[in-house]
Amino acid sequence: MVRQEVLKAYKDNNYDYFSRAEDDNEKIFFEKAKASQHEVDHQITQVFRLKNGKDEKMYYQETIRSKDYLNNPIDHSRVVGKYEMPNFITRLDPQTGKALPVEVNGHTTIYDLDFDKKRLDQLVKEGSINENTNFVLITLGRRYGGFAYEEFVSNTFQELNDLGKYGTTKPSTKDREGKKQ
Numbered sequence: 001m002v003r004q005e006v007l008k009a010y011k012d013n014n015y016d017y018f019s020r021a022e023d024d025n026e027k028i029f030f031e032k033a034k035a036s037q038h039e040v041d042h043q044i045t046q047v048f049r050l051k052n053g054k055d056e057k058m059y060y061q062e063t064i065r066s067k068d069y070l071n072n073p074i075d076h077s078r079v080v081g082k083y084e085m086p087n088f089i090t091r092l093d094p095q096t097g098k099a100l101p102v103e104v105n106g107h108t109t110i111y112d113l114d115f116d117k118k119r120l121d122q123l124v125k126e127g128s129i130n131e132n133t134n135f136v137l138i139t140l141g142r143r144y145g146g147f148a149y150e151e152f153v154s155n156t157f158q159e160l161n162d163l164g165k166y167g168t169t170k171p172s173t174k175d176r177e178g179k180k181q
Contacts, residue, residue, distance in 0.1 A: 013090075047133060062128065085109075137161060
């Protein structure tokens, strides 16, 4: 569903928000699950770890499953921990002298989950993270995947980067010089 921060940005700029298909689909999913009184199962398919400035962030993709009131299976996929904030272009209204938004010119990606081993451990306990979950490190211009859960949460960002790039967490100087790009 659309984030409250995004709705507030549209409202603050007196600009109409038109819901996206994924917003509507998620809302319908939860309405059906609630009406049926079936539990919602969360299965995380991918966890991403990245640096945003000096901070380490994470986000994940999950598939949520339940049943509708006729006992038919329903599902929805979504991203948690990452959203797009609109960038508004404003112009001065010549009659009032006030700045008025005239269009949305792109979006800024916001990552709102700090990388947190305890949170990930809790998701493992709940069964949302399992042997089928893919763990991915995002660096400048590159993605490295295929990490085991324990190495993904226990290694530093740099160690994972080296593991993805060189195949070891402690590359030799020769390795680093041979793989410069």
